[in-house]
Amino acid sequence: MHAIKLSADVAMAVARGNRRWTHGLIADLSKKEDNKSFLKCILGKQYERLNMPCYSSWKIQRCKTILRRSFRERFGKHKPARACSLARSMVKKRAQVLKRLVPGGEAMDGYSLLDETMDYVVCLHAQVDLMRQLLRAFEASKLRSVRHPIIPFFVLLLHMF
Amino acid sequence: MQCLRAPLSDLSVLERQRTRAEWQQQGQEQSDYHPYDADYCMQSLLPVEASFRALHSCSGGGANENHGNVHGSNDCFSNAWPDIVSSMHCPVVGAAASVEETSVNASSSSSSRKRKSENTRRSKENSGGSDGKDDSNCKRIKEETGGGGGAPPEAKRPNKRKEESADASKENDKAPKSDYIHVRARRGQATDSHSLAERVRRERISQRMKYLQDLVPGCSKITGKAGMLDEIINYVQSLQRQVEFLSMKLAAVNPMMDINIDSFFGGREINPTCKSGSIPMIGMSSELLDQSSYLQFGSLQHDMFMDSSDLLLRPNVNPPAAVSDTSLGSCLNVNGSSVWNTNLQNVYGVEFQLGRGTALPFQSLQGNLLPNNLKMEM
Numbered sequence: 080m081h082a083i084k085l086s087a088d089v090a091m092a093v094a095r096g097n098r099r100w101t102h103g104l105i106a107d108l109s110k111k112e113d114n115k116s117f118l119k120c121i122l123g124k125q126y127e128r129l130n131m132p133c134y135s136s137w138k139i140q141r142c143k144t145i146l147r148r149s150f151r152e153r154f155g156k157h158k159p160a161r162a163c164s165l166a167r168s169m170v171k172k173r174a175q176v177l178k179r180l181v182p183g184g185e186a187m188d189g190y191s192l193l194d195e196t197m198d199y200v201v202c203l204h205a206q207v208d209l210m211r212q213l214l215r216a217f218e219a220s221k222l223r224s225v226r227h228p229i230i231p232f233f234v235l236l237l238h239m240f
Numbered sequence: 241m242q243c244l245r246a247p248l249s250d251l252s253v254l255e256r257q258r259t260r261a262e263w264q265q266q267g268q269e270q271s272d273y274h275p276y277d278a279d280y281c282m283q284s285l286l287p288v289e290a291s292f293r294a295l296h297s298c299s300g301g302g303a304n305e306n307h308g309n310v311h312g313s314n315d316c317f318s319n320a321w322p323d324i325v326s327s328m329h330c331p332v333v334g335a336a337a338s339v340e341e342t343s344v345n346a347s348s349s350s351s352s353r354k355r356k357s358e359n360t361r362r363s364k365e366n367s368g369g370s371d372g373k374d375d376s377n378c379k380r381i382k383e384e385t386g387g388g389g390g391a392p393p394e395a396k397r398p399n400k401r402k403e404e405s406a407d408a409s410k411e412n413d414k415a416p417k418s419d420y421i422h423v424r425a426r427r428g429q430a431t432d433s434h435s436l437a438e439r440v441r442r443e444r445i446s447q448r449m450k451y452l453q454d455l456v457p458g459c460s461k462i463t464g465k466a467g468m469l470d471e472i473i474n475y476v477q478s479l480q481r482q483v484e485f486l487s488m489k490l491a492a493v494n495p496m497m498d499i500n501i502d503s504f505f506g507g508r509e510i511n512p513t514c515k516s517g518s519i520p521m522i523g524m525s526s527e528l529l530d531q532s533s534y535l536q537f538g539s540l541q542h543d544m545f546m547d548s549s550d551l552l553l554r555p556n557v558n559p560p561a562a563v564s565d566t567s568l569g570s571c572l573n574v575n576g577s578s579v580w581n582t583n584l585q586n587v588y589g590v591e592f593q594l595g596r597g598t599a600l601p602f603q604s605l606q607g608n609l610l611p612n613n614l615k616m617e618m
Contacts, residue, residue: 084483084484166466206483
């Protein structure tokens with residue numbers, strides 16, 4: 080059952096506000112048919128706006144001739160692999176992987192990718208913490224007597240304050 | 241030789257450069273920067289906790305100062321973000337003013353300019369050549385309220401070691417007050433516009449990498465982009481896996497019932513303006529309600545929640561604030577919504593309420609509690 084995960088993701092994306100990765104995340108989630116109605120309900124008016132094609136998977140438009148030329152260059156001359164080009168290719172590969180990980184990352188260049196990654200990491204971290212606390216609270220409330228389920232929440236609240 | 245195409249800086253920039261020159265001649269460590277911009281671009285770079293604390297402590301001092309006296313805030317800024325402080329060349333006065341006035345102000349990305357000081361002390365405007373490259377380098381002015389939109393503002397310029405005096409600025413009489421990144425060529429380095437743009441881009445990327453290094457645990461020893469990216473990738477993957485795992489565990493802890501979403505939301509009018517309005521419709525199952533008499537607790541919190549429901553609309557000013565407050569709000573939400581849902585037989589994601597927490601009733605507490613919360617949570 081992915082209901083919890085879905086709602087968690089939506090919650091995180093909505094909570095964070097306007098970032099590229101949030102738009103990407105919502106767009107990814109709304110690709111599935113089952114989630115569409117749910118998302119519509121949650122987002123309301125924003126759903127229509129967010130579902131525009133500019134927010135869904137949009138890859139950086141690269142000029143075909145430039146690509147062709149660089150391709151030819153790379154495979155035309157077989158240069159010995161220099162350290163710098165090797166390092167660059169390594170970084171490039173990892174950047175590709177990161178782009179796939181971060182929602183909406185395909186459409187970002189290197190700099191904004193790092194930015195969005197930072198933000199995404201912070202939010203993910205917070206989400207994990209939250210879920211852990213919830214889990215703890217629920218389990219605690221289950222273990223204790225039914226009479227006093229509110230204690231863990233009180234404790235949590237006091238702790239926060 | 242490249243000619244001056246258009247006048248570049250305005251008088252304020254001129255002054256700033258002069259003061260910068262003077263300071264540097266006096267052996268000042270920090271170069272000139274605009275406190276408003278510093279303050280405000282601090283707000284955009286939030287994930288670092290320490291710097292965030294510094295921001296809170298210094299924002300008062302920074303906000304009160306005007307052009308000239310930046311010494312006071314220098315120290316606190318330098319403690320937290322030595323990089324930024326030393327590289328604070330925020331060129332835009334008008335932008336700062338606009339930041340002050342309006343809260344959300346996503347300015348269109350303008351081309352960044354490069355100004356280089358040469359022997360002849362001529363400056364060059366470089367809007368044409370570097371336009372394409374500089375979309376990512378552009379300084380965008382906005383204040384992050386709920387995450388304004390677009391990339392976060394980049395108000396810092398890489399620090400250039402001063403080679404010439406500020407006389408280079410004499411030629412520049414006026415420049416439109418817009419967001420330009422002023423870059424000065426370093427001694428002995430190419431003054432080509434492209435290479436300058438490249439250098440700016442590289443330095444910004446390395447700045448970001450440094451922040452990420454602080455963010456991702458266990459990355460302090462790793463140098464080099466590839467290794468860092470590796471660690472970042474691993475960390476993101478592990479976090480995502482943890483989220484999945486925890487969601488499964490939560491699903492196991494709470495007996496969830498199958499719901500038909502369409503019928504669930506069918507006849508209801510959801511107020512789009514009040515995001516939290518949809519929460520009441522999503523609640524705990526009656527089972528859970530029986531098990532744990534949330535009602536008791538919920539009623540306590542209900543008033544609080546209702547009073548602050550209007551606050552839920554506000555966009556989040558500080559992402560970490562939003563992020564850390566979710567923990568605070570989640571418990572409340574869990575209970576608060578139960579009050580409204582006594583009759584509801586359906587359960588939907590408990591997790592859903594997590595998100596509501598952001599637009600929290602506790603925004604008032606953000607300022608003081610945030611560092612503590614962050615500390616606790618993370």
